[in-house]
Amino acid sequence: MFKIGDITIENPVVVAPMAGITNPAFRSICQSFGAGLIYTEMVSDKGIEHANARTLRMTKVPRGEKTTVLQLFGNDVKAMQHATKYVDLHSGCGIIDLNAGCPVPKVVKHGAGAALMKTPELLRELVRTMVEATDKPVTVKIRSGWDKNTINAVEIAKICEEAGASAITVHGRTKTQMYKGRADYSIIKQVKQNVKIPVIGNGDVETPEDAQRMLETTGVDAVMIGRGLRGNPWLIKHTVDYLKTGSYGPMPTPQEIIEMIKRHTELLCLEMSEKRAVLEMRSHAPWYLKGLKHSAALKRKIVKVHTREELFGLLDRYLESF
Numbered sequence: 001m002f003k004i005g006d007i008t009i010e011n012p013v014v015v016a017p018m019a020g021i022t023n024p025a026f027r028s029i030c031q032s033f034g035a036g037l038i039y040t041e042m043v044s045d046k047g048i049e050h051a052n053a054r055t056l057r058m059t060k061v062p063r064g065e066k067t068t069v070l071q072l073f074g075n076d077v078k079a080m081q082h083a084t085k086y087v088d089l090h091s092g093c094g095i096i097d098l099n100a101g102c103p104v105p106k107v108v109k110h111g112a113g114a115a116l117m118k119t120p121e122l123l124r125e126l127v128r129t130m131v132e133a134t135d136k137p138v139t140v141k142i143r144s145g146w147d148k149n150t151i152n153a154v155e156i157a158k159i160c161e162e163a164g165a166s167a168i169t170v171h172g173r174t175k176t177q178m179y180k181g182r183a184d185y186s187i188i189k190q191v192k193q194n195v196k197i198p199v200i201g202n203g204d205v206e207t208p209e210d211a212q213r214m215l216e217t218t219g220v221d222a223v224m225i226g227r228g229l230r231g232n233p234w235l236i237k238h239t240v241d242y243l244k245t246g247s248y249g250p251m252p253t254p255q256e257i258i259e260m261i262k263r264h265t266e267l268l269c270l271e272m273s274e275k276r277a278v279l280e281m282r283s284h285a286p287w288y289l290k291g292l293k294h295s296a297a298l299k300r301k302i303v304k305v306h307t308r309e310e311l312f313g314l315l316d317r318y319l320e321s322f
Contacts, residue, residue: 004137006137007067007137009067009222016202016226017041018041019042021041025270039097041058042102043058044083045074048082073113075122080130084134098116099113101113108175117146120156124162137167142170142171143170150174153191154194157191167199170188171202171203172201183204188214205239208241225239231285231287258316258319261285261288268281282303285299286302298318301314
């Protein structure tokens with residue numbers, strides 16, 4: 001258990017912000033598996049400022065979801081101020097995060113995401129502006145640096161703390177590494193040792209044992225899990241259990257996996273058209289099916305389905321083969 005501002009987080013298992021993944025449907029699944037803290041997809045400050053309908057929908061979080069973190073990205077102080085005030089008034093999230101770690105070219109080329117680590121004074125102003133615009137805790141997600149020659153996570157973390165941030169998340173890779181190579185836990189440890197606010201470690205956590213190793217190696221307050229959750233929300237409960245008791249339950253059966261794909265689809269259908277929901281599940285379903293016997297042929301068929309009925313029919317026939 002730890003606190004971010006006045007928000008109590010019951011356990012140290014945190015779901016990372018993932019574009020196209022951590023929408024309300026998947027967040028609901030993560031909540032059911034007991035995640036301590038869950039991030040939304042990153043939301044554009046400019047999109048909020050310009051009242052883009054799709055962007056505003058992304059800010060919708062039910063009232064009372066104090067352990068949901070809404071993540072904003074951008075590099076314009078005025079737009080970030082407007083976006084923060086909008087989220088403060090209209091979103092039920094408990095915490096607002098600034099993305100200063102996304103390495104995707106279409107984000108960094110506009111000076112946002114990980115590019116903010118190259119402009120520390122702008123980052124300071126953005127954080128200070130956000131803190132002044134809301135009563136909710138403001139946090140920041142960063143990387144170890146831009147590249148191996150500019151490892152400045154400690155400096156950036158201190159700047160964020162001085163500007164009023166209530167917590168910091170550190171991904172142990174540089175921007176230029178993207179998601180390749182290994183995360184450098186020593187950088188995460190250095191950040192933890194140099195700030196007083198809570199630190200969340202991120203990078204290469206794909207098993208409960210990985211989470212334990214991150215906590216022991218770095219001393220962080222919590223562990224953020226990202227890509228390891230794609231198609232495997234059971235990892236949340238397994239990690240929570242392992243950190244509490246040193247053991248965790250069995251991997252899901254094929255039946256449980258198929259039922260989860262259906263549940264995920266139904267939840268998506270509640271927030272978007274069936275056509276769009278099925279298109280999204282054409283990406284998600286193969287992640288769920290990874291490692292199952294004879295699933296390759298099923299995956300090839302799933303990426304061609306257009307309706308929920310088609311998808312569920314394929315899944316039912318696959319289960320009959322067991």
